[in-house]
Each structure stands twice: as C-alpha cells, then as structure tokens.
Amino acid sequence: MPAVGLLTLGLLVGTLGLPAASASDTTLPAPEVESTDAATDALTEVRELADGRTETGRDLTMALRELRLHQDELSPTDRTAARRLLNRPPTKYQWASEQVQQFGGVLVHWDAGTVTPAYVSQVGTVVNNVLATYTGSGYRAPKSDGTNGGVAAGLLDIYLVDFAAKGEFGLYGYCDSDAPPPNNGPYDVSAYCAFDNDYAEYPGTPDNTLNVTAAHELFHAVQFAYDYEEDRWFLEATATWVEDELYDDVNDNWQYLAASPLRQPRQSLDQWTETGLRQYGEWIFFRYLSERWPTRQGALPVIMRRLMDRVDGAAGGPDTYSMRAIERELKARGTSLAKVYADFSDANRRPQVTYEEGASYQAAAPSATWKLSKRHPDTRVRRTTVNHLASATARLVPGAKVAGDKWRLRVKLDLPSQHAAAVISSYRTDGVVKTRPVRLDRHGRGTAVVRFDGRTVRYVEVTLVNTSARYRCWRAQPDARVLYSCRGKPRDQRQPMLIRARAIR
Template sequence: MSAFRHRVALGLATLVASAVGSAVPAYVVTTAEPTPTTDASPAAAASRPAARAALVAARRLFARPGPTTYRARAVPSAGAREATLALRDLRVALPGLRGDDTREAERLLARPTDAGAAGTEGFHYAGPSRSSCSAHLCVHWVDRGQDAVPSTDADGDHVPDWVETTQQTLEKAWRSFAAAGYEAPLGDGSLPSHGPDDKVDVYLADVASLGFYGYCPTDSLADGARKAVGYCVFDNDYSYDEVSTEPIVALRATAAHELFHLVQFAYDAREDPWFMEGTATWMEDEVFDAANDNWNYLSTSTLAHPGVPVDFGDDYYPYGAWTWWRFLSEYFGSDKKSAPQVIHRIWDAAVSRDSLSATRSVIATLGTTLQRTFADYSALSHVSRRWYFEGDDAPYPQAPMARRLDLSRRHPGTGSMRTVRLNHLTSANIALHRSSTLPGRLLRLWVDAPLRRTGAAAEVTLHKRDGTLGWRTVRLDADGDGVVTVPFARGQVDRVVLTLVNASTRMDCHRSTTLACSGMPLDDWRPFSYRARTLR
C-alpha cells in the first residue's frame, strides 16, 4: 500500500467532506483570525485585515434593521448563539484595530450599562437600570423601552417575576457546575459599571429580536492570557413569537449553555469552537434534562454527517459536536449511567494543552485510545437510537450509508477493491445486503487502509434477522491491512455494515484554522479500500 499525503494551503476551499456520493455538506478548511500583536511591528500591521474580519463578523450579527422591522429578525428555536465566540474573537482582535474600527468594536463589546457606549452597535440601556443579586449573580434590567422585562410582580417585592425566574434558573445551573467540580466563573471586581459587587452580571435585553437566546462576552483578554472574566446578556422575556419554544425552556437552555461559557473562560477562553460550543450544548442536557433544546443541533452532528470532521469549527457544526461529548460520557459510564466527569477531566487537562490532546490524554487514562473510542462512536452512529440512553425519545439521526451493495448468486462479492476517501475524524458506512438466493454462510471482508498509526480503523456490525446486533473489529496491521470473516447465513443475518474510520488526530497546530488547535490536518483525504466475498 503506497503512502498518500494531501496537504492543503491555508485559505483554499478544496476539501470535500466525502467522495462517496452521500448527501453531506462541503467540508472546507477556513482560516480564523490569528491573535493580533499590540505593537507597531509589521506583524501587527499584517494582523489588521484579520482583525477587521472579526469586526465585520460581529457587526453582521448585531446589524439592526429599521424600527418598523425590528422584530422581524426573530429566528426559530434552532437558536443562534454564535455571538459568544464571535465576540470572543473580536476581543482577541481588538489590539489590531484602529480609529473608528476600535470605537465600533468597543461599543459591541460594552456592557448594556457602560457609560458612553450607546450607539447602534450591541445592546445598551436607554435609561437607568435596576439590579437584584442572588448568591452568585446579579441580574440587571430596565422597566421601560424596548428592553423592558414584563412588569408582573406577584409577590410585590418590586422585583419582576421574570427577573426572579432568571435568577433561580441561573443559580440552579451554577449549583450543578459546582457539584460536578468545575471552576467557578471569575469575579469581575467591584467596578461601578459592573454592578454592586464582584458577582457575575447578567443583563436582560431584547436580544431575541436579533436571533439570540443570549451570549456571554469576555471583558478583557490580554495578549497571551488564557483565563478571562465575562458577563452575560439574556433575552428579556423569551417571547414564544421570537424563540418558537416555551419561554422557560429557552431560558433553561440558555442558562446552562451560556453560563457554562463563563466556566470555560475560567479554564481557557481561547479554546477551540467544537470543544467550547459542543460541551456547552452537551451541558444543557446535563443541567436541565427536559429542556432538550440541544436536539435542534442533531442535524449538524456527525451522526447525521459522518463525512464532516467532528472538530469542524464552522457554521452550526460545533454545536452538533455535543453528540461526541455525550457519547464519551455514556461510553465510559455503566449500567445506563453516564460518566459526565469525563468531560470535566478533559476541561481540566485542556488548561495546559489543546482540546484534542486533552481528550486523547484523558481517554488514555481510562485504558483505551481515542482512535478506538472514535471508531466505536462511528460504528454505533448508524444505530444511534438503539445505543444512546435517550434513543427511545430523542430524534437521534442514524448515520447514513455511503454505499449499499446487494450481494446475490450472480454477484456474490464486490469484485475488485473499492475505495472511499476520508478526512480526519470522519467515517463511512458500507452496507452489504444479502438476497434470498445468495449461497454461502460466511462473508469475508478485506480492508486496505492508511497506516494504522495515522488513525485508520475499521469495524463491522452484524444486523441479525432476530433484531439483535453483533460486532467485530477488523484488526489492521501496521500497514493498515486487515481481513475478517463474519457470519452471513440466510435466515440469520440480513446485512453487514462495514464502518471505515479515519480517527487521525495528527495536526499541524497554530495555522489559524477553525479546526482543533487551529491546525491543519495531516491525514485528510486518505484512501480506504475494501472488498467483500461470500464463502460457502
């Protein structure tokens, strides 16, 4: 087997998710904004276009139409939350901006109560605000104008009911994080513009009118700093007309997701999108199991699109990555009990390394490898509803087949070797069905994959006539070659699914992409060949 290497220059949109003809979106390696320097060196000057790109991205998110169409920008419950990382990127890019661009960025990053920040960018209170503090948070609101909260105050304590509901929901999320052992969000000090004390501040404003459930920006992120202080802006009422779901459901999902971003900032505010958004979306289900807003992102998971890398950091795919983190918690659990502490351990490890390296190191301490774990994740994805704990209720996608091959008396095998190409952290399912006329009781499969050390793996699933499943691992040698023979008798097995897996985590890091460690993958577009034949 000849070695194959495919490297892609930065900025080229040339990688396709799959060459097998399945209906999957394009996978494109895109560049993210590098961290600008703060001096007047050529490096700083070179970073300004990238810094402006971060500004343009944030500007588009917060663009407001005219007053007559202000509410027409509401989006369904599929819920845009990308403002948090867009504003994180803008905070990182801020030193690379100049003049009016700097002032615009500062207004976008400003808190609603910041003096002198009022303008068309971001959300800023038009009048005086009030606040109410609980054990760990202070909630701020206004009584008049576009951002006013509903005035209902059933207990007559001069704090609107919706403010109290928001406080109670946030405190439940906070207690859940603390019980799981996570670091608490960092305090912001006692600056006058940050509220009465150093508790975390949450501002209520009409953010749903621009398509947000909420967002949590960083207050600062100095050059080289990894930890950051932040605050949150939540919607002022989560009106059903704006979010297309029950207000309390939207609030609970937002509280768990966005407050967990502040927890992440206490570890590493510069982490990868798939890790930050994926674990925040996973956390929604951990804190408020019945909210289920995370189900909206199943359509952008690798369950639905196995040809898209699980660490793909563009569009809504980072949110869909929650299924990987859910898989890890269930995979290392037992007796229908998940082990969510696995994710906590990965965040602890990520303080000193990138997300993939942290995941790989934690899995190694559990007695296996990321390569084997991702292979199992991939093989189970086409029967996800039978494997995940919530499979009976949640609309988990069943990973599609890349190819279907029907074996018969006339065509008892595939003939010559067939090939698919896989990018890193992707897979392809090959379904082999038997006809009633096919002789033979066994099926032999040959696999010719890339070098095993690059992450190549293969597994076989037996779909039996009685509805049960059987599993086999194709043991690959160092060159990536392997063969396995499995039962295929008429009346016993309906079909066999061969799952080919590129579990490579080899990256050339710090190349300003939106993938893990901002890197370029070293093992994309690798050829995986296979052949099958029935045996008497």
C-alpha cells in the same frame, strides 16, 4: 528607498525649477491603517449575529471573543465600531434607567419598564441553580470582574435585554469578558452574561428557553475561568452538551443533530465552521463519552470535568488543547482516542441502542450499499477517502438466493498503515447486532469473514475510520473558514481506503 536616494531626488527636483512649497500648502493625510482579515471577519460575524443576518441558533459568545482578541488589529474606524458592539448592555443599548437586584452571588440588571419583577426573580433563581450545579460537580465558578458591573465586587452580572426590540432577532443570549487575557497567558478571565427579557418571541416555552440558554451560556462563563482562548469547537460542543444534562426533558440541542457526526460521519469531528451549526452538533461525541463513563460528581459526569481540568489555561494549569486533552483523558482510562472514535463511529450506526435518548435520533445513510447475489457476489475493489476523525460505512445486503448456513461474507481491506481502523457489524433478522473490530496488519491490511445467510442476516456494515488526531498546530490562516483543534492543519486528510467484499460458500 535609502535616505541618500531621497536626498538626491530632492536636489534634482530643486534644479528643475519647481516652486517651493508655500505655507498655505496642505499635507496629505496618512492613509488609515487597514484592519487585518481576521479582525474584519470577527467584526463582520458579530455584526451579522447581532443583526439577525446569519443562521438562527449560532452563539454570539464566541464571536464576541474573537472580536476582543483581534480588536487591536482593526483600523481606527473599525475599532470605534467594535467598541460600541463590545460595550456592556446599559451603554450599548443606551438604557434610560438601569435597575439592579442581587440574588446571592448574582446581580441582575435591566432597564426600567422592560422586565417584570417576577421574571427578574425567575432569572436570579435559575442562574443560581445552574451555577450551584456546576460548582457542585467540581467545576470552577465564573471569575469575578471586580466592580465592572457598577456595584459590589465579586458578583456575576446578568443583563436582561429585549433583543427583538433592539433588532437582534434570533439572539438568545451571550457571555462576554471585559478583559481578554495577555498574549502569553494565563488565559482565565472574568465574565458577564446577557439573556432575553422574556423569551416570548422564541420557539418553545419561555421557561424552557431560559433554562437551556442559562445552562449553555453560564457554562461559557465557567469555561472562561479555565481558558478563554480554548478551541471554539470544544467550547461550543461542551456547552451544548451540558444543556441536556441539566434540562434533560427540553431537548433543545436535538436541533443540531442534523449537523453532527451522527448524521454527517464523513466530516471531521473537531471542526468549527464560520457558517452552519456543526460545532453545536458535535455535542453528541461528549454525550457518547459521558454515557460510556457515567460516574458522576454531583449532577454531572466526572469525565467532562476532567477534560476542563486538562485544558485549564489559568496559572499553573496544563493548558492542553482540546483534542490532546481528550487523548490524554482516554489514555488515563486505559483506552485510546483511536479505539474510542472507531467505537463511536460504529455505534452511531444504531443510535436507538447506543444512547439513552437514541430512539429519537436518526443515523446517517450508509456511504454505499451493495446487494450481493449468486450471480453478482463481488463488489470488486472499491476506493474512498476519509478525513481525520471521520468515517465511511459500506452496507452489504444478501440477495434473495444468498440463503443457507454455508454462506459467508468475506471482506478484504487495504487501509493506511497508521491511524486507521475498521469495525464490522452484522445486523440479524431477530434484531441482534454483533460487532467486532477488523484486525489490521502493520501495512493496514485485514480480512474479516462473517455469516451471510439471508434468512438470518439483514445486512452487514463495515465502517472505515480515520482515527488521526495529528496536526501542525497554529498553522491555520487567520481568515480560515473552518478551524480544527489547536488552530492546526490536519496531517492526515483524505486518506485512501480500499474495500472488497464477496459472498462465498
């Protein structure tokens, strides 16, 4: 309302003879500013993870990051609650008597009487070994936080906490930063981390649990030295990938394969979900890359460090978002994301021969299976839709009387004219698999013919792939339950794909 209108209203009130305000009248307090949806979601996620009210296996690190990035959007009441959650462990958990011991560039902290001296030494040794592996492979060391840990500058602070005693059941550890980056960068920040005080209450052996937790969380500390605000799916998937690189016999990350492109091929690769474990299961894509390009510097494949170099948001870094970094790295290696993702989608149909440890992996069931016979040789035209960086597989099985050298399977495809691919693979009775891409014309149409003799062919699979990595970046809603690369909206979701298969001779 314009100011003149307010003045007029005041004059009218006066003429109605209403009593003037007395000195004893109280002014109503201004309503408290409400938290934004994104800030509320971030605070809720941290609370639920800390209280053990969300799915076991989710990482607190990224939740704390989101809360720090959105804490200025909280109401005063919520901001006070957030500060308590964001305090370092000695303050957060009200330690009675903080103890410290230095191990090279690492400073281990604990509350007196909660940790054995042997475990303190073990943690110091494990952390130094993990960090040495990362720096020896060309990665940047975690950035110093000065004297924020209360002792000498330049040390990485590791806090040992009895999470179960604090009611934080299922929490393995986390890393955090006291100083999130400025809005316009640079985006590299310091880190500190917290681990459990003995890992006695967790599945697996305490030693193994400490090892893989250190590998995962300290990789987050390294990531922070590149880009604190990089895409969540990428940060979690690569930190889960590295667990198996450092501690190959532990295999803790196998638990996430049920929620991975291996078992859920129809879901997009690059998603982070508010609930569930999908972002952890996406580590299998980076395992595929590192086995396909295995050249190492130190103990780790070079290709993975090159991805971190490409997303580097420190001063002078390219600050590329996750999927574009992958595209550019693959192009530099003489291929493309479209080709590699099509190969990956087909290779996941037979993990036992694709991956070094694939005998222990399980592939997804086909999206559809048809048995073709002399009487019913044709599937007719079948239609499906496929999201970006996802795939669907049709399996064609020769019937009992489809036997003889002359039998062939003819597959006709009608796919989008861009950002689509198909791979056809024949699985023979002798265990040999023959695979090749289906050539598509500029309209997305293609035909493939392969042998279909039931005596020598068990089945044929056709994998349809949406290879799009196009986004309208930074368009996701602040409270979105699923996020993709660059917080973008994928431009090529639910792409229609048609297939028709016929047994012929």
